[in-house]
Amino acid sequence: MLKIIINRLLQGILVIVSLYTITFFMVRALPGNAFTSDKTMPAKVLQQNLARHNLDKPIMTQYVLSIGQLLDGDLGESATKKRPVIDIISHSFPTSVILGVSGMIIAVLIGIPAGIIAALKKNSLIDYSTMMFAMIGLSVPSFVIGPLLAKFVGSNVPFLKVAGWGDPLDWVLPSITLGLATAAYLARITRAGMLDVLSQDYIRTAQAKGVKQSTIVIKHALKGGLIPSVAFIGPAFAMLVTGSFIVETIFQAPGMGQHFVNATKDRDPFLLQGIVLLFGTLIVVVNIASDIALMALNPRLRQA
Numbered sequence: 524m525l526k527i528i529i530n531r532l533l534q535g536i537l538v539i540v541s542l543y544t545i546t547f548f549m550v551r552a553l554p555g556n557a558f559t560s561d562k563t564m565p566a567k568v569l570q571q572n573l574a575r576h577n578l579d580k581p582i583m584t585q586y587v588l589s590i591g592q593l594l595d596g597d598l599g600e601s602a603t604k605k606r607p608v609i610d611i612i613s614h615s616f617p618t619s620v621i622l623g624v625s626g627m628i629i630a631v632l633i634g635i636p637a638g639i640i641a642a643l644k645k646n647s648l649i650d651y652s653t654m655m656f657a658m659i660g661l662s663v664p665s666f667v668i669g670p671l672l673a674k675f676v677g678s679n680v681p682f683l684k685v686a687g688w689g690d691p692l693d694w695v696l697p698s699i700t701l702g703l704a705t706a707a708y709l710a711r712i713t714r715a716g717m718l719d720v721l722s723q724d725y726i727r728t729a730q731a732k733g734v735k736q737s738t739i740v741i742k743h744a745l746k747g748g749l750i751p752s753v754a755f756i757g758p759a760f761a762m763l764v765t766g767s768f769i770v771e772t773i774f775q776a777p778g779m780g781q782h783f784v785n786a787t788k789d790r791d792p793f794l795l796q797g798i799v800l801l802f803g804t805l806i807v808v809v810n811i812a813s814d815i816a817l818m819a820l821n822p823r824l825r826q827a
Contacts, residue, residue: 531810618688625702627756635713639745700770747820
């Protein structure tokens with residue numbers, strides 16, 4: 524198992540380096556630079572700004588210098604915000620993490636029980652209703668769910684606000700908006716996994732012996748039935764954290780999404796590289812954690 528984890532870590536490092544390299548060259552392939560939009564900037568000042576950020580040097584020299592800064596723990600300075608990238612990330616990333624964790628908690632609390640119940644009540648009204656709502660949840664995008672929750676829930680519940688990020692109650696509506704689609708997908712995956720396990724011979728043998736249904740589900744079916752769900756949760760969590768900019772915009776949460784959009788629009792290379800590097804690292808770490816959880820549930824994977 525340790526060997527597998529080490530291999531995953533080495534693969535993750537290779538992925539992160541490749542992602543950073545691709546992002547570096549793609550950002551610099553964009554027309555113009557972070558100072559292009561400032562039409563009133565004198566040529567001398569423009570040259571000084573380019574030199575300050577090493578943007579006047581050959582691209583391979585820029586890449587080598589960037590790698591050196593990265594190894595020193597320096598992500599550079601945002602060309603548009605005039606602040607160290609690491610300061611911008613440290614200020615905004617906790618909001619995205621809180622939103623992602625809250626959304627995933629809601630997804631797990633709704634999706635997994637719904638999938639289990641639907642599997643246990645296969646081809647019943649409960650099963651059909653659960654899967655119908657899951658399909659609706661998958662079909663309706665977050666930029667529709669968010670405004671609807673803000674209008675019909677946030678405006679009518681006194682302690683819920685439709686914008687801002689001051690206290691834990693402000694997390695409720697954006698977390699629900701972010702977590703519903705994941706909950707719907709998780710419900711479908713959980714149902715499929717549980718149905719597969721419940722059809723196995725050892726489950727039917729236990730039923731024939733008169734073992735209680737609750738015992739069969741808790742002691743025998745859940746461990747195998749939840750494997751697909753656990754495999755999905757890792758990438759889904761990373762997706763929630765990295766893809767929450769729409770929800771952050773709707774509810775005015777000061778997360779990473781706004782900086783990612785602005786960095787792309789303003790062609791800010793250092794801020795964009797820092798955000799992509801952070802998100803890529805997060806995805807790699809979460810996937811490794813998901814692999815470890817899967818190996819704990821399924822011993823056969825430890826021999827892979």
